[in-house]
Amino acid sequence: MKEPLVGRVYSILNSHFGPLYWWPAKTPFEVMVGAILTQNTSWANVEKAINLLKQNKMLSIKALRQAKLDVIQKNIRPSGFFVQKSERIKRLIGLIDSEFKGSISFMANQPLPQLREMLLATNGIGPETADSILLYALQKPVFVVDAYTRRIFGRIGLLVGTETYEEVRCVFEKNIEAETYNQYHALIVETAKNFCKKRVPLCIECPLSGLKLCNPKLFL
DNA sequence: GCCCAGGTGGGTA
DNA sequence: TACCCACATGGG
Secondary structure, eight states: OOTHHHHHHHHHHHHHHOOOOOSSOSSHHHHHHHHHHTTTSOHHHHHHHHHHHHHTTOOSHHHHHHSOHHHHHHHHGGGSOHHHHHHHHHHHHHHHHHHHTTOHHHHHTSOHHHHHHHHHTSTTOOHHHHHHIIIIITOOOOOOOOHHHHHHHHHHTSOOSOOOHHHHHHHHHHHSOGGGHHHHHHHHHHHHHHHGGGTOEEEEEOTTTOOEEEEEEEEO
16 A cells, blocks of 8 residues: 555655754743644744743743733734633643643653543644644654645645544554654654745655656645 | 634534 | 634734
8 A cells, every 4th residue: 555655755854854853842841832822823923922931931831820811812922813822821731730730740651542632622732732742742652743744645645635633643653663753743844844835846756666756746 | 915824613514 | 524614913
């Protein structure tokens, strides 16, 4: 079937970009906040919000726990959807406090299935946000599926577009090593940022024939 | 001025 | 299940 392509694409992208050391954040909690702020939002706008939070010494679980909603909203305004996102940040902190003693390191020691279930049960945390938190903040072996993943692998022909989130995640998790989940998602985002808007012709080596397939009508 | 961005949840048929 | 829509800012 087509699935071995998942591993092949990883090799191609990894040799092109090299290690990317994701997620772009200094602490696990910063990853969590970033994961909420980036919901349907360009990273450039998220960075503005993150920088505001840093400037105002708001980017800690303690500070955001104490902060009122309207204060959080002023800080995260550049990332858009700031009313919803401020509530989502509060709910995430509420989960950490009520279920994990307010401790992210304690949270990280809990088993993956329960963690994922609790995150998904939190209003405003869907599968992508949950998995970004699990993988990049808590170091759990989960592959993150995002719009870039669907776009790139749709163009390649590996996805038809009707797959559910869980179906796409399973395709990746079955075909690559857990140690590469972190780097692979980073490579996908990097690829999309570098190529999708520039309309670079799709070019990939066929794993069976070893021939390079170039389709000038298909673009990443 | 228009389109889109590293989603999510709620409503409707 | 399969669509629709609201949510909001900032860059191209």
